[in-house]
Amino acid sequence: MKTLACTALLVAACAGPAGTSVDLPDGSPGIGFDDLRYSARLGKVLVPAGRSGALDLIDPASHDVTSIGGFTQMDDYGGGHDDSVTSVDDTGRWLLATDRTAGRLEVVDPDQGAIVTGAALGGHPDYVRWVAETDEAWVTEPGLEQIEIFSLAGDGTPTRTGTVAVPGGPESLVVDPVRHRAYTHLWDGATVAIDLAAREVVATWDNGCGDSRGIALDPDLGFLFVACQEGKLVLLDVDQDGANLAEVWPVDGSDVIDYSPALHHVYTAGQISATVAVVGVSSDGDLAILGEQDAALGSHCVVGDGEGGIYVCDPDAGRILVRDDPFDPITD
Amino acid sequence: MRLLLVAVLSCALVSAAAADEYPTALIERPQLLPRGLVQIDAALGHETRRALGIEILSAESADLAVRLGVSGRWELGAASSLWLHPDARWDRAVSLSADYHAFAGERIDIAPRLALPLSFHHGYDLVDTAWLGMGLRARLGDRLFAVAGRRLLPIDIRPAFALHAGLDGGVGFQATPALALLAETQLAMLTLVGPIDRTTTIADRWPVSLTAIWAARRVDTTLELRSGDSLALESDFSLLVSLGVRP
Numbered sequence: 001m002k003t004l005a006c007t008a009l010l011v012a013a014c015a016g017p018a019g020t021s022v023d024l025p026d027g028s029p030g031i032g033f034d035d036l037r038y039s040a041r042l043g044k045v046l047v048p049a050g051r052s053g054a055l056d057l058i059d060p061a062s063h064d065v066t067s068i069g070g071f072t073q074m075d076d077y078g079g080g081h082d083d084s085v086t087s088v089d090d091t092g093r094w095l096l097a098t099d100r101t102a103g104r105l106e107v108v109d110p111d112q113g114a115i116v117t118g119a120a121l122g123g124h125p126d127y128v129r130w131v132a133e134t135d136e137a138w139v140t141e142p143g144l145e146q147i148e149i150f151s152l153a154g155d156g157t158p159t160r161t162g163t164v165a166v167p168g169g170p171e172s173l174v175v176d177p178v179r180h181r182a183y184t185h186l187w188d189g190a191t192v193a194i195d196l197a198a199r200e201v202v203a204t205w206d207n208g209c210g211d212s213r214g215i216a217l218d219p220d221l222g223f224l225f226v227a228c229q230e231g232k233l234v235l236l237d238v239d240q241d242g243a244n245l246a247e248v249w250p251v252d253g254s255d256v257i258d259y260s261p262a263l264h265h266v267y268t269a270g271q272i273s274a275t276v277a278v279v280g281v282s283s284d285g286d287l288a289i290l291g292e293q294d295a296a297l298g299s300h301c302v303v304g305d306g307e308g309g310i311y312v313c314d315p316d317a318g319r320i321l322v323r324d325d326p327f328d329p330i331t332d
Numbered sequence: 333m334r335l336l337l338v339a340v341l342s343c344a345l346v347s348a349a350a351a352d353e354y355p356t357a358l359i360e361r362p363q364l365l366p367r368g369l370v371q372i373d374a375a376l377g378h379e380t381r382r383a384l385g386i387e388i389l390s391a392e393s394a395d396l397a398v399r400l401g402v403s404g405r406w407e408l409g410a411a412s413s414l415w416l417h418p419d420a421r422w423d424r425a426v427s428l429s430a431d432y433h434a435f436a437g438e439r440i441d442i443a444p445r446l447a448l449p450l451s452f453h454h455g456y457d458l459v460d461t462a463w464l465g466m467g468l469r470a471r472l473g474d475r476l477f478a479v480a481g482r483r484l485l486p487i488d489i490r491p492a493f494a495l496h497a498g499l500d501g502g503v504g505f506q507a508t509p510a511l512a513l514l515a516e517t518q519l520a521m522l523t524l525v526g527p528i529d530r531t532t533t534i535a536d537r538w539p540v541s542l543t544a545i546w547a548a549r550r551v552d553t554t555l556e557l558r559s560g561d562s563l564a565l566e567s568d569f570s571l572l573v574s575l576g577v578r579p
Contacts, residue, residue, distance in 0.1 A: 231491035232527070249528050252457055252491035273491070274455035280384040288383035294454055332385040 019293065020322045022063045022311075026052040027318025030077030035087035035127055035256060036303035036311060036320075039095075042110055045303060045311050047320060048085040048097055051077055055085055055097050055108060058320060060305045068108055070115040072101035081315070089137075091130045094156050096137050098125035105139055107156040119158040122148050127173045133180060134196055136161070140170040140184065147173070147184070149199065164199045166192060172215035172256075174224075179238065183224055185212035191226060191236060205242025208234045216259035216266060221283060225266050227254040233268055233279055235287055245285035250277035250292065255300035262306055264330035265290070269312050271300040276312045278325050282332040290327045351578040356547050358504065358512035359477050363443040363469055364433050365401030373397040373411075375554075375574030382566055392417040395574070407431040407443075424452045431467065443467040445482075457490040475506040479516065486521070486530065494526025502541075514543040517562075537561040539568075552576035 024031065024047065032050040039046055044057040044066070053073030057066040071085040085106075088097045095108040098121070105128060106118040123141035131138055137150040137158060145167050150158035168186035175182050181202070182194045189212060193203040209228030216225040222239040231252045237243045251270025258267045259281075266279040266287075276299065277292040296314040299321065303311050310323040351369055355361045365371055374396055381389040397411035409429040415421050427449040435442040445465040450458055466481025480501035488494040502516030517540045520533040540562040546553040553575055560568025 247529075249491055252455065252460075270455065270491075272456050274453060280386070280388075282384045286384060288388075290383060290386075290388045297454060297456065327388060328386040330384045330386060 019324075020063070021314065021317075022058055022065060022320045022322060024049050024052065024056050024065060024318055024320065025054060025067045029075070029318065030079075030316050031313075031318040032077065032079070032081035032083050032086070033301050033313035033315050034081040036258070036301050036313060037088050037090065038258075038303050038305045038311075039090040040306065041090060041092060045305060045309075045320070046088045046090070046095065047311075047313075048088045049318075050081060050086055051075075051083040052318070053084055055088060055095065057110070058311070060307070060309050063322065066113065068095075068110075068113050068115070071097070071099045071106065074101070077315075077318070079315075087125065087127045089128050089130045091137075091152070092132070094152070096128045096130060098128045098139060100125055105137060105150060105158055107152070107158065109156070117155060117157045119150060119160065122146075122160070122163070126171070129173045129175055129182070131175050131182070131196060133175075133177055138164075138173060138175075138182065140166075140173050142170060142187075145169065147182075147194075162199055164194055164201070166194075166201065171212050174215045174217045176217055176219050176238065178219040179222075181238075183215060183217065183238070185209075185215060185226065187212055191215075191224065191242065193238065193242075203242065205236060206244075207236060207242075208232070208244055208247060213255045214257035214268070216257050218259060218261055218264070218281070220261065221281075223281060223285065225257060225259055225281075227257040227268055229254060231270055231273070233257070233266060233287065235281070235285055237285060246287040248279060248287045248289055250279050250289045251275050253300065256302060258303045260304045260306050260325075262329065263304075263308075263325065263327070265304070265325060265327065267302045267304050267310055267325070269295050269299045269302040271298050274299060276302055276310060276321075276323055278310075278327055280327065280330045282330055284332075286332075293323050295321055295323075351550050354549075354578065356549060357506055357509045358545055358547060359471065359475065359506040362404075362433070362436075363441055363467060364405070364407040364431050365399055367401050367403050369401040369578060371399045371576050371578050373399070373574055373576045375572050376416075377570060377572040379568075379570040381560070381568045385566075390418075391415055393423075395572075405433045407433075426450050426452070439471045441469055443469075460488070460490045462487040462489060477504045477506075478502065479504065479514070482516070483518075488526060488528045488530075492527050494528040494530070495524045496530045497522045497524055510547050512545045512547070514541075514545070516541045516543070537567070538563050550578045 037046040047056040049056045051074040053071045054067040106115045109116045123144035126140040139148045147164040149162045170184035191207040192201045195202045207226045211229035214227035224236040226234040234247045235245045253270045253272030264281045269276040275292045276295045278290045280288045295312045298315045301313040308325045312321040394414045399409040411427045429447040431445045433443045447463040464485040466484040468480045470478045486496045499520045500518040504514040541558040543556045556572040558570045
């Protein structure tokens with residue numbers, strides 16, 4: 001009886017994370033995930049699947065996976081997230097994805113399910129974001145402390161048009177269509193605002209992080225969310241010269257975060273705490289931890305589908321964990 | 333195996349004897365259980381939590397705790413919880429506690445408590461917050477007593493180290509030899525050291541708890557109501573009914 005009770009306790013303590021998961025093709029050796037996105041146009045979660053050499057699209061309803069190959073494929077997973085395809089964004093026509101191993105910006109036609117064109121990058125890429133206002137692809141290159149900018153031809157072919165110098169960065173990138181700016185971090189506790197047209201840093205704000213990581217934006221409210229590696233989430237007001245309005249400590253070991261403007265919820269995952277947290281945002285700039293759920297050790301990236309689905313990376317298992325956001329929208 | 337059986341039976345006999353001598357009235361009890369006395373607490377509770385205008389938790393739980401008087405000066409305890417509704421699950425945490433009877437005066441006694449909640453989640457963090465309480469109790473009269481510092485120092489360990497001072501206290505009234513009433517509040521929490529800011533005052537929120545304890549020789553029945561902010565109509569709220577048995 002005692003043995004049975006001990007066994008039950010051990011099983012309860014050591015069982016895997018609660019909830020469902022989506023196994024990715026060739027994921028079992030592990031995948032060094034980094035950026036995750038959701039495309040409302042396609043109705044898919046976009047998962048650059050690192051060493052597996054594929055951009056995986058997950059259907060939120062069925063959890064079916066569509067795999068778009070052609071990126072650098074590697075057999076072994078050595079930890080970290082430096083291999084192959086690690087960042088993606090949707091232009092409204094193409095999917096842009098960066099391949100770290102090949103040092104390329106690839107342009108994917110989601111209708112064909114294939115890479116159709118691309119361009120070599122000047123440096124090791126981190127994030128790619130589409131700037132709709134200027135029809136440009138911005139690619140962060142921390143090794144060169146710059147953002148490399150490309151225009152896209154009608155067939156999607158990228159042409160390099162310039163760079164923005166970001167000394168001490170750039171880490172993460174988000175575009176603000178309301179204020180015609182982009183925001184990125186410096187690694188060492190600061191966030192900068194970049195004028196999209198002038199292509200230069202126009203403001204630098206202390207973000208309170210020991211090590212800056214993820215970024216997200218509510219363009220209507222002018223709230224910029226900063227994830228610190230130590231787990232802190234900071235809210236800066238971009239209309240008040242980056243004033244720090246609030247901060248909370250929802251997880252331990254944060255990196256890539258996401259924000260649902262419809263729900264006013266921020267999602268942040270902790271690679272040390274092995275949790276994913278939902279943080280509420282009020283219109284006057286308050287933050288409150290609404291709840292947390294189990295994730296996995298190494299879970300450092302998360303994206304929401306805007307309808308209460310939360311997708312969290314599990315690098316060691318090469319899969320995506322699926323969690324629910326059960327909380328009501330914040331209307332305060 | 334025989335040795336274990338003898339040890340368990342000996343403990344049971346010592347505990348039974350100590351339970352018979354244990355005062356019924358709360359005001360007459362020592363803060364710690366006497367040597368050899370075991371108390372098992374089982375509780376059922378409902379908890380509602382709100383934040384930013386929405387309900388973030390409405391759940392029922394069951395708590396189980398065991399306390400053991402090791403000597404006249406030391407008491408050890410362990411506690412854990414099960415969520416019953418809406419999701420039935422163990423909360424994967426066990427809180428260990430140690431109480432030390434540091435001072436016993438004619439009217440005042442002090443028994444500091446260290447509580448260490450151990451987490452068995454999937455993460456690396458075994459302990460994220462520890463609690464150190466001063467455990468002050470003062471007899472103000474035959475029926476009236478005061479308590480303070482039950483949660484004096486929250487200590488954040490992960491994800492960052494931070495130290496805070498809590499100013500909490502309450503007043504108890506021994507209505508009958510069996511019935512004691514206790515009202516407690518927290519006036520403020522001040523962050524002393526570290527980046528995690530827990531500073532609040534009653535201007536922000538005024539938490540209040542009201543407790544009624546009906547004590548018999550071997551069984552305590554407790555009803556506790558807690559409000560996260562007694563000045564706000566919609567705030568955190570919990571109701572707990574527990575049985576404490578001294579076998």
